Amino acid sequence: MIDYLTNLIIRICDRSEQLNNAQTISWKALREAEQLANHAYIPLLYQYIASEPDKEKRRAAIFIITQLSRNTNDPEVIRFLLDQLRMEQDTDMITAIQQDLERGLLIPGYINLEPLFNNTLSQNNNIRRSALLALRGTHNPAVEEWALSLLKRTVNEYDIYYITLLLHKVASQKSLPALKRLLDYHRQDVKSLAFATIADIEKEKEALFYARCLLRGQLKFEAMEAINKYADETAIQPVITRITELLSKRRSSARMTMETVKNGFTDLMLGMEFLFRFRSVKADVKKTFSWITEKRADYLLPEEKEWVRQHLAM
Template sequence: MNDYLTNLVTRICDRSDQLNNAPTIGWQALREAEQLANHAYIPILYQYIQTETDKEKRRAAGYIIIQLSRNTNDPEVIRFMLDRLRIEQDADMITAIQQDLERGLPIPGYMNLEPLLNNTLSLNNNVRRSALLALRGSHNPQVEGWALDLLKRTVNEYDIYYITFLLHKVATRKSLPALKRLLEHPRQDVKGLAFATIADIEKEKEAMFYARCLLRGQLKFEAMEAIYKYADESAIQAVITRITELLSKRRSSPRLSLENFKNGFTDLMLGMEFLFRFRTAKSEVKRTFSWITEKRAEYLLPEEREWIQRNLVNG
């Protein structure tokens, strides 16, 4: 292998710390690898990975080649890495390859997914779940059916989450019955993913369902997000009711948390974004915004106050 790539692999494998709390040599080398776009390195790395006996060096070379694939738009690297899954025996290496595939280009629909599909049945948790994550990058319609079959077979709540996360990316109407059953799952994150996936499939056709869920207090953030994305003016009253409920008392956290802040919005912000579309046509929307700004401004989180300032005061 050429001197530069050999040196880069060595630095990626370097776990020593530098002085003054600076990034490690390995961390800096990984960031360097992410910028590479020299296609001529790819065949060199193929040969290196096939012959190198040191697991950590193969791991580093795999990371580099996936970055090159992404930066040069070469999907054939994906085929090479899928073939490596048949050869590697070490669970950590298999997991690492699948993590690289997850970060790489989408897997073309014509490529053989058998190695990844087989690994979703592994007894090793990391192998199984990293395979499910890697499959999210596939355009092959086979994946949806496979995921639905897995869902029937497992009772492991963590696997169910990863399968649902996969379906969130690949599901079609074929998955709707299974997704609706998942709305009754005890895990909130599974229910939330299932709801969001149903909304992305059904879109405006289920607008009233999203509004009913919001009024019933079921998956409130997900219901508000679905309304924001897909509902029309028929959901106005449900959104006003939810906003009134949210601002009926001070919320305990003065700052946003993962629970009340997703994708850049709180559910209150999503509700206000939705209502903002109807601010000039609907008197009840005007009254709601007046109530928020005049009576409940101090109940808003800082990010929500910024939204008010940007859209209602300066807008």
């Protein structure tokens, strides 16, 4: 059994350029490791990681044990990885362990998160930010408090982005004041995350706020997304106004960037998705769809034309 694991680790660490159908030895070994589900390998890997001096081999063994944790649903491996963070001195290894924690099982609430909390204060950028990403994998309420305390003490805009990304996963009502302040932050990605997090907390309670943002041209995509998720018919007119604005001139496929498309939807598609719910009961919605199909069909981007074909062909 240990011979197989040692061989797998060697293959993961293989850096030869020999290709087989464009797949390296290392790539194939990593895919093999992702499928492992033999719980008996776990204690063997504990021993291997504790005694192996070579960093690359330890890294490979930690990757394997993370996959085993996920495939066997064994959360105790997470405790082992957090203990490794206490002992590990190499910055690359610390970052790698935290990246594996991010991709692994949900961290149980009973496990002490102190190693990750401490690493969010590291002087090393990669350690700090991978620790913040790893903390997204737990429902422990202490994480939200920690993130809010970090937000008060840091001015590093990249750290603020990662903290906001963490809050997007763990925030509750207590984070709303901090999130609302971030709506005025100078970075668009931070504002976007803060808005989306507020919407996921407040849901339909802030439907008027989403509509006002849409009409004012503030975080328009995010506002349209929130309306599509949580608003009722009171948002119909703001959405129609925004769709009319979007189709007031031709656009090009070159504009289909991260600024205009998220998760396969443009803000126009989100608006049409929202209006589609009311197509049979609201005359102004019917009129808007008729205008789109009869007057503005050539103004639609390819993905939007496909949406119209699927939803409005009848």
